[in-house]
Amino acid sequence: MNIAVTGLGQVVLAPGERTIDPMQFLVARKTRKFMGVQDDLAVVAAARAVASAGLTAPLGERAGVFFAVGYIPFEETDMAPVLAGSIVDGQFSMRAFSEVGYQRAHPLLAFRCLPNMPVFHVSLNLGAQGPYIVAYPGPGQLYFALEQACAALEVGAIDVALVGGVAHQHNFLVEHHLARTDDPVRPDDARDAAGVLVLERASDAGARVRLRLESMSVEYRPFDPLHETPARRESFPVTAPPLAASMELGPATLPIALCEGHRTHRVETRDGLVCESTWSEP
Amino acid sequence: MRARVVITGMGVVSPLGNEVGTFVDALLAGRSGIRPITHFDASALPTRIAGESEIEPALLESSLGDRKIAFARYAAARAMEDAGARPRGKGSVVMGVGLELFAMEHLLRLRAPGFTMPVSLADRLSFLQTPSDLAVHLLSREHGLTAPPTCLVSACAAGTDALGHAFRLVATGRRDWALSGGSDSMINPLGAAGFAALSATSTRNDEPTRASRPFDRRRDGFVMGEGAGVLVLERLDDALARGARIHAEIVGYGSSLDAHGISEPHPEGRGAHLAMKRALDDAGVDTVDCINAHGTSTPKNDPVESLAIERLLGERARHVPVCATKSMIGHLISAAGAVEAIASIGCMQQGMVHPTINLDEPDPACRLDYVPHVARAHAHDTVLSASYGFGGHNAAIVLRRWPHAR
Numbered sequence: 001m002n003i004a005v006t007g008l009g010q011v012v013l014a015p016g017e018r019t020i021d022p023m024q025f026l027v028a029r030k031t032r033k034f035m036g037v038q039d040d041l042a043v044v045a046a047a048r049a050v051a052s053a054g055l056t057a058p059l060g061e062r063a064g065v066f067f068a069v070g071y072i073p074f075e076e077t078d079m080a081p082v083l084a085g086s087i088v089d090g091q092f093s094m095r096a097f098s099e100v101g102y103q104r105a106h107p108l109l110a111f112r113c114l115p116n117m118p119v120f121h122v123s124l125n126l127g128a129q130g131p132y133i134v135a136y137p138g139p140g141q142l143y144f145a146l147e148q149a150c151a152a153l154e155v156g157a158i159d160v161a162l163v164g165g166v167a168h169q170h171n172f173l174v175e176h177h178l179a180r181t182d183d184p185v186r187p188d189d190a191r192d193a194a195g196v197l198v199l200e201r202a203s204d205a206g207a208r209v210r211l212r213l214e215s216m217s218v219e220y221r222p223f224d225p226l227h228e229t230p231a232r233r234e235s236f237p238v239t240a241p242p243l244a245a246s247m248e249l250g251p252a253t254l255p256i257a258l259c260e261g262h263r264t265h266r267v268e269t270r271d272g273l274v275c276e277s278t279w280s281e282p
Numbered sequence: 283m284r285a286r287v288v289i290t291g292m293g294v295v296s297p298l299g300n301e302v303g304t305f306v307d308a309l310l311a312g313r314s315g316i317r318p319i320t321h322f323d324a325s326a327l328p329t330r331i332a333g334e335s336e337i338e339p340a341l342l343e344s345s346l347g348d349r350k351i352a353f354a355r356y357a358a359a360r361a362m363e364d365a366g367a368r369p370r371g372k373g374s375v376v377m378g379v380g381l382e383l384f385a386m387e388h389l390l391r392l393r394a395p396g397f398t399m400p401v402s403l404a405d406r407l408s409f410l411q412t413p414s415d416l417a418v419h420l421l422s423r424e425h426g427l428t429a430p431p432t433c434l435v436s437a438c439a440a441g442t443d444a445l446g447h448a449f450r451l452v453a454t455g456r457r458d459w460a461l462s463g464g465s466d467s468m469i470n471p472l473g474a475a476g477f478a479a480l481s482a483t484s485t486r487n488d489e490p491t492r493a494s495r496p497f498d499r500r501r502d503g504f505v506m507g508e509g510a511g512v513l514v515l516e517r518l519d520d521a522l523a524r525g526a527r528i529h530a531e532i533v534g535y536g537s538s539l540d541a542h543g544i545s546e547p548h549p550e551g552r553g554a555h556l557a558m559k560r561a562l563d564d565a566g567v568d569t570v571d572c573i574n575a576h577g578t579s580t581p582k583n584d585p586v587e588s589l590a591i592e593r594l595l596g597e598r599a600r601h602v603p604v605c606a607t608k609s610m611i612g613h614l615i616s617a618a619g620a621v622e623a624i625a626s627i628g629c630m631q632q633g634m635v636h637p638t639i640n641l642d643e644p645d646p647a648c649r650l651d652y653v654p655h656v657a658r659a660h661a662h663d664t665v666l667s668a669s670y671g672f673g674g675h676n677a678a679i680v681l682r683r684w685p686h687a688r
Contacts, residue, residue, distance in 0.1 A: 226403065
């Protein structure tokens, strides 16, 4: 394969760490108010990856952004005033919600949680105007983004691909989701994380090649999602703190594995996908 | 070497009916599917109208009560029936699916003392919110698609993106076939209130059928719709070999990022132009015979989209009919691109362009031929269908009539 990694970037928040400040990477400070945690993570990881590739923004029309984004995050504190304004006699009241409750929502709430917003903020701040993917929500979907990015590079549709995964998992809605599946995830095992790879054609990247993609495969076993949750297993023996082998990194897992020095990555996901890739150093 | 990809099955759930022929006939008749909201009591919200779709109660119940999942299952089943025998080889489900929005009543229960999680997995998954990606796994299992499925969430561009990516997968031989499209329903308290809070939706509540008015000077926002469009994509050679009825060929896909504003398009339509240009280049053509516009009826979209089309087609722009399906069914969000692709194919097959209704007085900044009020006979071989999403996601596909005349 003629696909090379020329840059890598990651962010993994430590337990209790609320977010990471992306301000130094923003082209316009006023956009900060629109950003949620997943946007902060994505922008910082992408900016680090682009810098490590020796590229500079704006990346232009021939740079694509191919992301997988974790489950939609909602902070309970954002919804509490809405709910409080929507209750009459202990019951939810549509009229109270319409007249009072919904108007208590932060006006920028939607901007801060929508899963397509990380790609927006990455494109804005790095000036990428090429094609894109916003896949959802697990680590297997990152492999779809990777597959399509490689295809676009190989046919010459683009010159640079930012392939990334991001997940904001420490919030009540995602924690609720992770806790309700079979094989549930303990909140302490989930991290808010982003990882981004800069991919280019190896033949174009020359001495900037950091890794080469040797192989990639994705298999799928259709399953009944209403009656089973496939087990999740990952060959990602991270040893350095704060990560551990059982850590739930959402779709950021592959880029972070590569950042951590691993050259083979295999994950069996809760949505029935078995994804594997191997990478080599020049 | 790229294989030719054709569409051999189509299924739709729309505010104008759940059968493709009925849906297209209603569009050609210029009927509106916009009505007062009945799903919940919207009487105190600023926007109280929408394009609601019907779905069988039993199917809704077996879909965890999640409308977008039920819509996807219904449209996929119809598309597979329409395709006849299942295409050969390994296929993927590639769908744009709307977001989970949680039920406020469930949030109240979750916070109540003594709350315990429901016992069965299905009950747990339907409590508070149902994961959107369930849809692609259900469709994979129900229709025997064994290649990896994908759930795309690029907002209003997701349906067109799904078709575009499915097209690429099949054309390059990485999948043998695909079941692709989009499904969405945001006609619920949080969805309706959320859009109202952004002042994005029309408040022309007293005239529901006249509320969605793309390119009209008096437009005041979009109207929510709900539904699904699902299409079967396979290689031309495979379709011919199995004697499948071919509806149309998909010949190009392009996408772009605006990299501009979070809630408004680039003022010169840079991203929209790039996506359409890339779709034409991908198709190997420099023009098309018709355009199914994104046409949301919002103050910001319509003039910028018109400008982008002018940039794309130059002198020819005013001679290419441009229609807006959303004038009749509202904005189906993640399903919009797929449903509008079906509309485009259905009209192209009949040599017609459906009207843009409610276009009484064009915005002076909208200077194209929008086919106002009444359908028009227009034999055409190619149509471009475009979708532009919140956050600057732009996507376009080019479809060609089958069999085509030129």
